[in-house]
Amino acid sequence: MAKRKRLIAPDADALRELEDGFAAKPLETKSMTPPIAQVAGESAALAGLAGVTDRAEAARDKADADRFRSADRAGLVAQPVQLDQIDSDFIRRDRLVEDTEAMDELCVSIRQHGLRSPVELARTDDGFGLISGYRRVQAFRILAAADPGFAVIPAFVRTADAGAAAYVSMVEENEVRANLTHYERGRIAVLAAAQGVFPSVEAAVDALFSAASKAKRSKVRSFAAVHEGLGDLLRFPTTLTEKAGLQLAAALRDGAQPDLRAALDAGDAGDAAAEWKLLQAVLSGAPAPRDKARGGRPATVTQVPPLALRGGGNARAQISGDTLRIDLQGRKINADTARRILEQIDRLLS
Numbered sequence: 001m002a003k004r005k006r007l008i009a010p011d012a013d014a015l016r017e018l019e020d021g022f023a024a025k026p027l028e029t030k031s032m033t034p035p036i037a038q039v040a041g042e043s044a045a046l047a048g049l050a051g052v053t054d055r056a057e058a059a060r061d062k063a064d065a066d067r068f069r070s071a072d073r074a075g076l077v078a079q080p081v082q083l084d085q086i087d088s089d090f091i092r093r094d095r096l097v098e099d100t101e102a103m104d105e106l107c108v109s110i111r112q113h114g115l116r117s118p119v120e121l122a123r124t125d126d127g128f129g130l131i132s133g134y135r136r137v138q139a140f141r142i143l144a145a146a147d148p149g150f151a152v153i154p155a156f157v158r159t160a161d162a163g164a165a166a167y168v169s170m171v172e173e174n175e176v177r178a179n180l181t182h183y184e185r186g187r188i189a190v191l192a193a194a195q196g197v198f199p200s201v202e203a204a205v206d207a208l209f210s211a212a213s214k215a216k217r218s219k220v221r222s223f224a225a226v227h228e229g230l231g232d233l234l235r236f237p238t239t240l241t242e243k244a245g246l247q248l249a250a251a252l253r254d255g256a257q258p259d260l261r262a263a264l265d266a267g268d269a270g271d272a273a274a275e276w277k278l279l280q281a282v283l284s285g286a287p288a289p290r291d292k293a294r295g296g297r298p299a300t301v302t303q304v305p306p307l308a309l310r311g312g313g314n315a316r317a318q319i320s321g322d323t324l325r326i327d328l329q330g331r332k333i334n335a336d337t338a339r340r341i342l343e344q345i346d347r348l349l350s
Contacts, residue, residue, distance in 0.1 A: 078118040081155045083141055085127035088134060089329065106139045110150075115140075118154040128157065182245050183237045185209065186223030190231070201228070222249035229257045232323060233264040236272035244276065251283055259285075 119133025130137060136153070143150035180188075189204040198204035205220050212220070223245045229252045231237065240248070251260065259282045269275035304317035313331035317324060333341075 078154045078156055080152045081121060081128055081157070083137065083144060083151055083153060086121065086130055086137060086153075086155075087124065087127065088130045088137055103135065103139060103142075106135060107142055110136070110139055111143060115154055118156050120158065121155045122158050128155070131158065181238045181240075182219060182223045182242055183227065183240050185220045186225070186245075187227045187231065187237075189220060189224045190227050219246065222246050225249045225252055230260055230264065232325070233261060234275070235269055236275050239272035240276075244279075247283055248279065256282060 115136060117133075117136075119136050120131040121128040122131055123129075133155075140150045140153045185208075186205075189198075189201050189208055192198050192204045192208065193201045198207060201224050202221060205217050205224065209217050209220055219242065223240075226234075226240070226245055226248045227237070230248070248260070260279060263278045263282050264275070267275070267278040269278055304319070307315045309315060309328075309331065311331065313329055316327045316329070319325075
């Protein structure tokens with residue numbers, strides 16, 4: 001059995017030597033900071049970093065909110081709008097003839113895949129005025145008759161009124177979707193000028209078809225002259241070829257307007273071919289003498305200042321040659337009321 005070693009307690013001199021050694025060489029530690037203080041400091045540092053992160057996130061949220069509000073003010077945020085709040089006749093439409101087959105195809109596409117592009121509206125006192133998307137609104141109305149889910153349509157809502165921008169937007173949409181006929185281009189320029197949106201037909205053509213070549217704008221002005229001189233009597237204007245329209249415009253400038261109007265008024269054209277024969281008979285004959293004082297336009301269009309109706313809505317009128325056109329907007333008028341209006345006109349003229 002091994003012999004245990006006897007332990008001897010150090011004397012006073014040995015203890016002093018140990019104390020002097022510790023004093024000369026302090027303990028090597030990572031930190032003399034108390035643990036609780038170290039934890040508190042680290043927590044404060046993390047809290048400071050979290051505050052910076054929160055402020056950065058709040059700044060990003062504010063920037064996003066500002067961008068959203070800016071886009072909303074510019075009408076770039078789509079919103080649902082009830083169909084019965086939309087006035088489809090807010091501005092005069094450029095498209096005269098709608099393709100029934102194409103409308104059926106549009107309805108099927110919307111029913112199966114939804115609306116890919118929202119319509120464009122302008123906010124009015126009574127709701128919303130349609131700027132672009134006429135066919136899409138019509139398709140939704142057709143679909144809503146069988147499915148109430150289509151009674152609401154996605155729309156970009158602008159703050160602009162029926163001004164130049166609205167007409168340009170409408171024309172651009174239809175030019176991209178399907179080229180307008182020459183007559184439709186000329187007609188919308190005349191209507192926009194008649195509403196006072198542009199100072200003249202020439203200015204309307206230049207603004208609405210600014211991307212077109214100079215030659216194309218010249219042709220549009222020729223068809224505008226055809227609409228001014230014969231538009232109220234033509235039954236099939238959109239079938240006029242470019243050559244036919246230019247012939248008519250030239251004849252109108254040469255003073256043939258009375259003969260052309262008389263031919264259309266007296267004839268009973270049942271189709272486009274029969275109507276063109278009536279016009280061609282005048283074009284092939286000797287044109288009436290040209291009145292040099294009238295310049296190159298077939299008729300001067302005089303705008304009558306619009307009248308706000310006391311019962312709501314407004315009335316516009318324009319005079320072109322011996323023709324007076326009256327346009328009532330914002331009022332529902334039945335056949336009996338229309339007849340009484342005509343009788344009142346007869347009394348005034350008598």
